[in-house]
Amino acid sequence: MDKHTFSRLGGSAINEIELQERLLMLDQIVVHHQRFLDLYQVIQDCHIFKKGAAILGETGAGKSTLFKTYESRYPKETKVKTVNNHKIEYDIVPVLRVELDSNSKPQNVASKMLQKLGDPFYDKGTEKQLTSRVKEHIKDAEVELLIIDELQHLIDTDTQRVIRKAADWLKQLLNDLNLPIIFGGIMEDAKRIFASNKQLDERFPYKPTFYGFKYVTEEQKKEFRGFLKSIDYQLPLAEHSSIYDPYLSEKIYYATLGIPRTLSHLLHHSVKTALKAGKDKLDERDLQYGFSLLSLETRPKVVNPFHGKAFDLKVALEKEKEKPSKN
Incomplete structure (x- = not known):
């Protein structure tokens, strides 16, 4: 769906009916990768x-x-x-x-x-x-x-x-x-x-x-970014959010481990947050809040990667697997 089909909010609060319509469109996105x-x-x-x-x-x-x-x-x-x-x-x-x-x-x-x-x-x-x-x-x-x-x-x-x-x-x-x-x-x-x-x-x-997406080889990174780009084009927002750029895509991969369902939940919360704030595209703060609403019980050591700073995926994944030190 073209971005111009969505009216610009320009900082004005979105009404509840349009919010629900846009979120329904978001939840119906299917990317044929x-x-x-x-x-x-x-x-x-x-x-x-x-x-x-x-x-x-x-x-x-x-x-x-x-x-x-x-x-x-x-x-x-x-x-x-x-x-x-x-x-x-x-x-x-x-x-x-x-x-x-x-x-x-x-x-x-x-x-x-x-x-x-x-x-x-x-x-x-x-x-x-x-x-x-x-x-x-x-x-x-x-x-x-x-x-x-x-x-x-x-x-x-x-x-x-x-x-x-x-x-x-x-x-x-x-x-x-x-x-x-x-x-x-x-x-x-x-x-x-x-x-x-x-x-x-x-x-x-x-x-x-x-299986879900991987993010190790350059080919795998390109595939995941292409997947994110296809989604970005269909987000119910007036502007592109560039969630596929290397800076954000690496953080999004860590947050979801390449599982589309988890990504769908992350984007639902993040887009809803952005729309309620009258934004026309996602920024990292929306993703930060969206991630905070996820319940990832199988990843007790997971941290919120959307902190506005540089991020090292390999280091973050290794830290998550570390066993607690014995005192």
């Missing part, structure tokens, strides 16, 4: 050539956004057919994407599929009954591709018996549906499901990885 495009092509190939794949990745790297983007290309369509001289409406769902809830069981997965397919009694029945109805609905809805995301939630109970049961159920579903299926999940956890069932693992020998 090279890894995103490569994995989008993987899904498309699976769809066209009726193959399966398991796309595994780091938390927050963008895997779920990738799946939603592909699903949006094939929206649900309502059609009408005549049965016994009566016209009946039914839905065609070319791509069925299901995101599993925490601690899901096969019965929960079947129920979630039925809900997405419009079955009003999606939560009624045994595992066997629900699974049987899933197969019928998938056929009726002319589903061409099934995407099951957050696969690791099938093993939250964390016992070998539960893992084997989930793997067996998935394998049988694959055999019965004869559809291309994309699995998505957090890398190490999802791998345990495949490791528990040799036949299931053999059905998905291709397991590409969706």
Whole structure:
């Protein structure tokens, strides 16, 4: 979106309605960087050539956004057919994407599929009954591709018996549906499901990885800065903020470790701060405040890098890993 489409604030407070509209635009930004495009092509190939794949990745790297983007290309369509001289409406769902809830069981997965397919009694029945109805609905809805995301939630109970049961159920579903299926999940956890069932693992020998950005080599730095530049162009602000320059990009990498979801949270808080102050672009003080609102529990030693001074990424990362000295 061009910057001129946003009115200049010039220091005047933004009204609440426009603030919410701009923040909604911000949260909808999706950058199709090279890894995103490569994995989008993987899904498309699976769809066209009726193959399966398991796309595994780091938390927050963008895997779920990738799946939603592909699903949006094939929206649900309502059609009408005549049965016994009566016209009946039914839905065609070319791509069925299901995101599993925490601690899901096969019965929960079947129920979630039925809900997405419009079955009003999606939560009624045994595992066997629900699974049987899933197969019928998938056929009726002319589903061409099934995407099951957050696969690791099938093993939250964390016992070998539960893992084997989930793997067996998935394998049988694959055999019965004869559809291309994309699995998505957090890398190490999802791998345990495949490791528990040799036949299931053999059905998905291709397991590409969706990882966050790195910032070590010049090529990696260029890639991350290019990602930031694409985002900067789409920020709901009247002017460019140059968050991709070497000074800020290094600090932003440290703050997010190259994880798009964390970056999204940082920018949401920072842009909101800037807009409420009537600013037309981000500055480092906005990023400083935005970072202070993040809760990074897995990084207890992380420091706020947006302090207006020179910053050494390597030194900062090493300090964060240091063990506390013994007195």
